[in-house]
Amino acid sequence: MRLGTRPSPLAMTQARTIARELERVDDGLRVEIVPIATSGDLHQGVGDLVALGGKGAFAKEIDRALMDGEIDAAVHCAKDLPGDVPRPEGSVIAACLEREDVSDIALFTEDGGVRGLDGLGAGARVGTSSVRRHAQLVQRYPGLRIEPVRGNVDTRLAKLDRGDYAAIVLARVGLRRLGIERPHERLDIVPAIGAGVLVVECRAGDGAMVEPVALLDHAPTRWRLTAERTLLSVLRGHCHTPIAGHARLSGDELELRAAVFSGDGRRAISASRVAPVSGAERLGEVVGGELIAQGARELIAEA
Template identity: 45%
Template sequence: MLSDRPPLRIGSRTSPMAMSMARAVADTITSVIPDLKIEHVGIRTTGDQWMGDLSKLGGKGAFLKQVERALVMGAVDVAVHAMKDVPGDVPLAEGTAFAAYLPRTDVRDVLVVREGSKYRTLEEMPPGTRIGTSAVRRKAQLLRHRPDLHVDRIRGNADARIARLDERGEYEALVLNASGLGHVGLAHRATEVLPTEVMCPPVGAGVVGAQVRTADTGVCELLRLVDDPVTRIHVTAERTMLHGLRGHCNSPIAGHASTTRDGQLSLMGMVFTREGGRFAYSHEWDSVDRPAELGAYVAADLLRKGARGIIDGIPH
């Protein structure tokens, strides 16, 4: 009887967005097995407490380490991560794997203007306008598209960043992820959706991953019931590319895989300097049963086009 079993413990960061992702995993599981008991375990990470430059904490791994450690130590059965925050240059803890990816949500970035702003779109912003963003990838692409803007990095949860935008008046607008805003109930604040041609998303954008201990075969099989196969194909292509580039947390790397209307697997990859002045670009296609091969090919193509020099030229 499921009622006699201990609850499945799902661990995540304590930010509103991370807890929303954990609930999404729980809801997806209970939609398949309604009687399964689930317990949420919030884990406050170093990355959540640190408001400085993430590179000083070892990059995006600062959001991963404590949650992953709780999984390895047996404090939780499933660790939930935003795949865009899972670094490409740090291996997963030994004996763990991603058993499930939820269906991908909106990968696009959006513009959020401060309350009372007379502007609604990026093109309306005059030269010198101050824009805030948390990602070097966004900063590089913003400056590539609009080198006349003043772009600064701003840390914190999405809701805290928007509150700061409205209250302090330091910035005219922020660039944030569309699906992330939806997770915290702030989708209505977006005034413009930026096309992927202007703002190529990060690897793993819009994807929630569920990490498990591979020795827990029962949990692995349970999670495989809710794994989205299309998302897995896309994430495999993107993350293979990311591993091949060996970028660090300050590397502005963008990558997006999708399935075309005629059933081909498409992968676009980009590597930028921090100000967007130099970049390498590759866009290739392959069959949907060859995501790792496509990811490796795009990484090699980017390296041939100078990506290694761009990445190595950016301080860690």
């Protein structure tokens, strides 16, 4: 199996983990990891992600390689898949791996003595690449300067350490996968849709590849991701839309809570509902509809 992934250290680490799992569940399978540079990777730190095509900039070259038969399967972070355009026709998400930590954390310099955003002085620069994080941080910390920062994890940490920022905000799971431990504060903000979930995509008709990949599928995670991504699709969310959404599982029921923010973070609307796991898709539709009824379309259009 040729397994396509982005070439960043984090993406390669994730792909190696999945490759080992595939070879474990199918003893006769051997996996070759194929790094594929995407538009988002080639322009890390340069310009606005929106100008590169949004979150799809981290997936479209890999999608093309899959559909052209250059690779047999593709690894994606679910949160990097846009909701305003469908996945490529003829592709299928063959596995949703078990969800990991969904939290966002603020990181500080190791010798600065600060361990929380509340400890930063007025006007301190806090870097984040996410409009979802930006909107929620502006609400909670109006005295801080929330500014864009791009690049892979190592690049962002280097910018923090040389003093470009007083803090940066990243996904906890990315640092854990890389084995990086730094002083940090876990933030109480609504997670990204698809946070903490890796998916493996194959060509729908390629049973020889779909079958072993499907052995890694984690049904509870798929239910949760279905509700979240249906919500995103209903809202037609993309990379410059401050949308947050998270589905929790309790027994055989899902609770989906979601929020949409204005670009400046000063206005927010929210909704939440509970439904059986069998109704995960309908749950996403209902919560999305409630947000639209409250004015989500107007906030999204402004963003």
